[in-house]
Amino acid sequence: MQFTVDQTDLAAAVTYAAHSLPAKPPVPVLAGLLLAATDDDVLRVSAFDYETSSDTTIQAAVTGPGRALVSGRLLTDIAARIRGTVRVELTGPRLILTAGSARFTLPTLPLEDYPQLPDAGTGSGTLPGPALAEAVTQVAAALGNDDALPVLSGISLHHDQAAGTLTFTATDRYRYAVRTLTWKHCDLAGDRTALAPGKKLLDAVKACADDPTVDLTIPDDSNAGLFTVRSETSTSTLRGLEGSLPAYNTLFPSEFAHTATVEISVLKEAVQRVALVATRNTPVRLAFTADGSLVLEAGSSDDAQAVDTVDTALQGEELTIAFNPQFLTDALTAFTVGGATAVDFQFTSPTKPAILHGHDSDDQALRYALMPVRLDG
Incomplete structure (x- = not known):
């Protein structure tokens, strides 16, 4: 050679x-x-x-x-x-x-x-490389890393035959990310759902993020459970995971008692500042007030404390809720990947999951359910 x-x-x-x-x-x-x-x-x-x-x-x-x-x-x-x-x-x-x-x-x-390389097989459908990489990157923010629950390390891909859409979902039980894309599907006979290894799928789609078109294969019984991500010159295959993610539809209600809109960059910086005094597993408290202020607090009276305030637009009564600061920061970062500059928080109560989505975004854009941390008293 x-x-x-x-x-x-x-x-x-x-x-x-x-x-x-x-x-x-x-x-x-x-x-x-x-x-x-x-x-x-x-x-x-x-x-x-x-x-x-x-x-x-x-x-x-x-x-x-x-x-x-x-x-x-x-x-x-x-x-x-x-x-x-x-x-x-x-x-x-x-x-x-x-x-x-x-x-x-x-x-x-x-x-x-050396083993023989697997057969990539026939693609299930085609997507633009940038859109595919964006969608997977966004939902990957909710991936789990618990070795005892490997199913939560996966990203689920669901093909809806009637709608012609592909929906990506990921969860670690405390947050749930959902993103949908319209795609050109090939000869799929009906709906199909499979679970891909999340981090490996993320690596594969990032590698072809600049390609105008990417063929994506969702496995079934005929192709040995292999996902395929294929561009003009490159191909990745991933063996799917066994199991399925919990259903997410019940986590995303259609009616809310409170809605608040906040600028993402301002809120993210404020969360990172007050989280400096938050010890392990200590939440950041968010108080949405009627005067258009969002007050962030962390720490306790016996330890270091931090308070910061950002502007918000609140619809509904005042509300105080608490989140894991890293989980909240991860969610805000995921929205910026999709180009959002402001995020809507939608609440039913301080103890139920908050639903986040980009302000003025459509139904296919990222939706993110974030579990709150229960406050004493």
């Missing part, structure tokens, strides 16, 4: 594929990146850990086709630091990489032990 390639292209390709490298590979070959140079001047870079695969192609000047398996982390680090045109040559069990005055000799891993 022998080829030359631009350093920028090589670095982008190995960085993309490295998303599928396991942190602790169960066998040594799974720590490798598979390089395949073909006669049509294409370099294919792939990684697979039995659960996730990443596969991408770039243009290269190939003078000798072939394949090699090398340490993924090492190749990624090298590709990020070299400059200019890169010459790669396989000599026996060694891969020689030269760029400018730098020369690297890398041992290869046994190709015969």
Whole structure:
């Protein structure tokens, strides 16, 4: 195998594929990146850990086709630091990489032990890359990280055949994020729901966020439970999770006793300021007043205290409610990802979930249910 390639292209390709490298590979070959140079001047870079695969192609000047398996982390680090045109040559069990005055000799891993990459199959539908990345990033703010409940680490994708929409949801039991997109679906015969590994899906869609169109596959019994995220030159596959998220419809009522609109950037900064005195698991209290003020408080009379005030527009009676400050900050950040500058808080009572959505946003925009923290007394 022998080829030359631009350093920028090589670095982008190995960085993309490295998303599928396991942190602790169960066998040594799974720590490798598979390089395949073909006669049509294409370099294919792939990684697979039995659960996730990443596969991408770039243009290269190939003078000798072939394949090699090398340490993924090492190749990624090298590709990020070299400059200019890169010459790669396989000599026996060694891969020689030269760029400018730098020369690297890398041992290869046994190709015969590397697993076959999964078949990506047929796409379920097509979405714009930026919209897909935005939606997944927004709902990922509510992902759980409890190892005892792996289902809560997933993002659910639901295809509605009649509406032609795809809805993304995530929850950790204390918050629930919902975002819907209209998409061009292919030959799906009816509604379909499946659960994807949340962080891996986020990595996959961010990698193709600049692509104008992305084919997305929602698994069923015919494709071994694989999600596929595929752009023109890159493909990621993710093995779906077993189980399903709890239903969210009952968490989002249609009638509310109180509604308040707040500028996101101002509120987020105020929450972060008063949270400086909040000890572990201590909430930030929000008092929405009739005079158009939102008073934020944290701390207690026996410890450090903080108070701050921002403007709000309240409809309904005054209300005091408390939230985990990190959860509230995560929610506000998720709305800014979608371009919102103000958020509507909708309440039924101080002990029921607050519903957040972007001010003047439509029904498909992010909706976020946030559980309050019960106040003593």
